[in-house]
Amino acid sequence: MIGVRAVQKISSTRTFAKVAPHVIPALDRAVHRLTRGKVLLSAQMLPGVILTSTGARSGLPRRAPLACMPGERGGSWILIGSNFGRTGHPAWTGNLLAHPDAEINWKGTDIPVTAVLLTGEERAAVWKALLAFWPPYATYQARVEREIRLFRLTPRAWRT
Numbered sequence: 001m002i003g004v005r006a007v008q009k010i011s012s013t014r015t016f017a018k019v020a021p022h023v024i025p026a027l028d029r030a031v032h033r034l035t036r037g038k039v040l041l042s043a044q045m046l047p048g049v050i051l052t053s054t055g056a057r058s059g060l061p062r063r064a065p066l067a068c069m070p071g072e073r074g075g076s077w078i079l080i081g082s083n084f085g086r087t088g089h090p091a092w093t094g095n096l097l098a099h100p101d102a103e104i105n106w107k108g109t110d111i112p113v114t115a116v117l118l119t120g121e122e123r124a125a126v127w128k129a130l131l132a133f134w135p136p137y138a139t140y141q142a143r144v145e146r147e148i149r150l151f152r153l154t155p156r157a158w159r160t
Contacts, residue, residue, distance in 0.1 A: 046134060049077060050105040053115075056091075056098035064092045069133050071152065077104065078126055079115070081149035085140035093149045104153060113153040126150055 046067040055062050069078040081093040096102060096115040103112050118126055127150065131138050141148050 049079075051079065051092055051102060052104070053092055053095035053102040054099035056094045062092065062095055064090075066092070067134075068153075069130055075154065077106070077113075077153045078118075078130065079151045079153060080130065080137060081151070082137055082140040085143040087144055087146070089146060089149060093151070096151055101156065102153070112156040114156050115151045115153050118150040118152055123150055126152070 047070055049066055049068050051064045051066050053062050053064070054060070066079055069080070071077060079092075079096075081090050083090040097117060100115045101112070102115055103110055105111075130150070137148070
């Protein structure tokens, strides 16, 4: 099995940034569907969620498999809009800015959440923790002029 450092090194390459956005989400969606939400392929290396947000322009549900950093005490999740170090913000970040109420599937459980874009000192502290968690994010940030968006997702009251 490939070690974590090898995966980190590979995931920091420009080739990975070009190929991964087309391959990894499709594989994640397929495996997640086949296992009825119990397995997220990319989560074998990094924790992951399936985010269901509302399209900023379309208003339609949009699903995206995403790596995340679970918050302390397990009550929140940090989503990272790295887009694999590509120039534009990923579409799901615009969706959360327009419609912060969303849902995640975390380890097979659907959880209604509210997303908050992190800024200022809070963002800086989370970014530091994030780089300790997965160092390739520093490479992604160095490749782009935009600031990578970070969102904290916290559970909403369960729908009845």
